[in-house]
Amino acid sequence: xxxxxxxxxxxxxxxxxxxxxxxxxxxxxxxxxxxxxxxxxxxxxxxxxxxxxxxxxxxxxxxxxxxxxxxx
Numbered sequence: 001x002x003x004x005x006x007x008x009x010x011x012x013x014x015x016x017x018x019x020x021x022x023x024x025x026x027x028x029x030x031x032x033x034x035x036x037x038x039x040x041x042x043x044x045x046x047x048x049x050x051x052x053x054x055x056x057x058x059x060x061x062x063x064x065x066x067x068x069x070x071x072x
Contacts, residue, residue: 002014002015003061005017046058
């Protein structure tokens with residue numbers, strides 16, 4: 001026989017309580033440790049005096065990102 005507990009006027013077996021507690025504990029820890037969504041980093045605005053300068057800066061930043069990714 002199983003130990004029975006009265007919860008909200010109903011008889012609940014101890015094994016169901018154990019399953020509920022373990023599920024809540026492991027489910028809560030999974031949700032807490034899975035991390036948040038990655039936030040997109042927005043670059044500051046480019047204050048270029050001409051479109052050529054803006055293109056040069058953007059190309060330079062793309063090259064720098066590509067080199068950084070190649071190192072890792």
